[in-house]
């Protein structure tokens with residue numbers, strides 16, 4: 396009976412009831428400990444290296460990479476520099492199961508002189524089966540893949556990665572953005588617009604803003620506590636906090652006024668005329684007496700010629716110079 400006593404029970408008992416502050420403190424401490432331990436393990440491992448797989452009875456057995464190399468010399472040779480060779484290294488090179496971790500136990504394939512029906516060939520398997528195989532080790536770093544728009548559209552690991560054929564970083568089939576533009580023609584057009592994030596120029600990558608392996612956000616956007624952090628990690632000057640915040644920057648976010656990929660308009664604004672953009676929300680104020688001679692209209696001077704610090708200001712409540 397006592398052996399079943401949950402940890403939380405012990406926890407409640409150990410902490411005096413009327414000190415919620417202390418309890419919170421201890422929970423934070425405990426949480427931080429667990430987190431940093433997990434983070435450490437993750438940092439050390441990256442992906443989960445498997446134990447030597449147990450051979451199922453009555454089936455093919457593991458023969459080791461050296462045996463594969465006798466017939467697949469080219470593949471084996473180039474694999475020496477593959478990141479996956481780390482797996483073997485982590486196991487002191489003892490198991491030699493590298494090839495078979497992805498291709499399955501190979502004794503029957505070998506006995507059959509290379510019987511292709513007796514080996515798992517990802518090129519011929521279903522997308523789902525291949526993804527499952529890859530995720531058996533990579534689910535730790537990519538836990539949201541199954542819910543991603545890519546997985547749902549049957550775009551799998553080997554649509555973007557090539558295990559044996561890649562010369563790019565992260566074993567990609569082609570580098571970004573070329574890889575992405577093969578399927579995303581609309582976005583290619585957006586990054587070709589007169590004002591755009593310098594993705595083609597190589598300064599910014601799609602993966603600075605997106606995690607194609609899936610997130611909890613729309614459009615595979617990288618998850619952050621504060622969504623505009625995706626933008627303000629680079630544009631630190633607009634991050635604030637300001638004494639006088641411009642409400643929509645925090646409330647609606649950057650996309651209330653900017654297009655994220657590219658635009659026909661300077662500063663990647665959503666509209667060609669700044670005043671029209673502002674008057675979506677301010678028409679009543681801007682055409683009011685405070686502005687005098689019709690400053691609120693679309694053909695008067697731009698609002699931002701006076702309201703310069705449009706993202707927020709520490710000096711002036713109306714973001715004036």
Ligand code: HEC
Nearest residue numbers: 458462463465466494495498501505508509511514515516
């Ligand atoms: C006795 C020689 C031999 C050995 C040893 C051998 N293979 Fe093969 N393997 C072949 C031949 C022959 C083919 C067919 C090649 C072809 O059709 O182009 C083949 C094909 C394959 C294929 C592609 C299957 C397909 O559908 O086309 C994979 C994957 C493969 N081998 C993996 C392995 C692995 C992993 C090992 C080690 C466990 C291994 N092979 C050991 C001879 C061998």
Ligand code: HEC
Nearest residue numbers: 463467470471474479493494497517518553557558559560
């Ligand atoms: C991390 C998983 C993984 C490991 C480890 C791996 N392969 Fe592969 N292999 C694949 C995938 C995926 C394909 C399908 C083609 C592709 O996507 O590159 C493939 C294809 C093949 C083929 C078919 C011919 C070809 O080039 O398309 C052969 C043969 C092969 N692998 C042999 C090996 C051998 C030998 C080893 C060990 C030295 C090995 N593989 C290790 C994933 C792996």
Ligand code: HEC
Nearest residue numbers: 526529530533536540545550551552554555565602606607
């Ligand atoms: C739509 C294309 C695409 C698909 C599908 C995809 N990847 Fe990736 N992968 C990338 C790109 C781009 C990078 C490099 C940028 C980054 O890390 O996001 C990458 C990086 C990685 C990395 C190295 C860095 C890291 O984050 O750990 C691993 C491991 C990886 N992918 C595994 C997988 C696995 C496993 C799958 C299938 C479950 C998969 N990928 C599906 C495009 C893709």
Ligand code: HEC
Nearest residue numbers: 441442444445478479481482496528529532552556565566
């Ligand atoms: C048996 C476990 C295992 C399997 C199965 C596996 N991987 Fe890996 N993968 C690893 C390990 C270990 C590394 C190297 C450590 C690291 O960088 O995370 C790695 C590294 C990678 C990288 C990063 C390369 C880099 O340059 O950083 C990519 C991409 C990747 N794997 C994709 C795949 C894909 C796609 C599949 C399925 C075809 C797959 N892996 C299957 C264990 C595995």
Ligand code: HEC
Nearest residue numbers: 572575576579582592594599600601603604605614655656
């Ligand atoms: C500066 C950050 C950033 C970069 C770089 C970026 N994106 Fe996006 N992307 C976004 C945001 C933000 C959205 C969401 C737009 C919305 O909700 O209206 C988005 C949306 C998307 C969508 C969904 C459809 C759409 O257009 O709204 C696709 C597909 C997409 N991006 C692909 C790409 C590709 C491919 C690249 C690289 C060539 C890329 N993105 C680079 C921020 C970025």
Ligand code: HEC
Nearest residue numbers: 544545548550554571574575577578601605607613614615
């Ligand atoms: C093999 C084709 C293919 C490749 C390569 C590819 N994608 Fe996709 N992507 C798709 C499909 C199909 C969808 C789901 C349908 C859609 O929303 O367009 C999708 C969805 C997305 C979405 C979510 C769109 C939304 O509306 O929610 C983003 C963001 C995205 N891809 C970014 C990228 C980036 C960045 C790359 C390059 C690293 C890339 N994709 C590579 C085919 C691909």
Ligand code: HEC
Nearest residue numbers: 592593598599603625626629630649650653655661662663
């Ligand atoms: C990886 C870093 C990075 C991220 C993330 C990023 N940007 Fe940028 N942004 C840049 C770079 C680099 C430029 C080009 C600056 C230049 O040409 O002087 C730029 C340019 C811009 C411009 C035009 C500036 C000008 O002077 O014309 C706007 C507006 C902008 N980004 C808004 C955003 C928004 C909104 C987001 C979030 C969706 C975002 N940025 C995310 C790096 C980034």
Ligand code: HEC
Nearest residue numbers: 623626627630633643644648649651652653662669699705
């Ligand atoms: C209420 C509309 C609005 C919102 C919301 C907004 N911006 Fe802007 N932003 C503008 C306008 C207007 C300009 C052009 C100012 C000019 O031309 O003087 C601008 C200019 C910029 C520039 C060019 C350099 C500069 O500082 O003038 C960058 C970078 C930028 N914005 C990033 C962002 C980011 C990142 C966010 C989200 C945190 C954001 N903006 C939210 C309206 C907005």
Ligand code: HEC
Nearest residue numbers: 641642643647651672673675676698699702705712713714
């Ligand atoms: C998406 C809606 C939206 C857009 C677009 C927008 N604003 Fe605002 N703005 C607001 C809101 C909401 C407030 C806060 C109003 C309040 O506190 O009463 C505000 C506050 C202001 C203030 C300070 C008002 C005060 O009471 O001190 C100024 C000045 C201002 N905006 C100018 C602009 C200019 C110039 C533009 C165009 C570059 C613009 N805004 C675009 C929503 C918007």
Ligand code: HEC
Nearest residue numbers: 670673674677680681685686690691692696697698701713
């Ligand atoms: C010639 C300079 C100038 C131009 C152009 C201008 N404003 Fe103003 N605006 C001001 C001044 C000055 C104030 C008063 C600031 C104060 O109360 O301290 C003000 C106040 C505001 C306020 C706050 C009003 C309130 O009731 O507190 C808003 C909102 C605003 N402007 C929006 C706009 C918009 C939108 C445009 C463009 C359509 C625009 N302004 C163009 C100078 C300008």
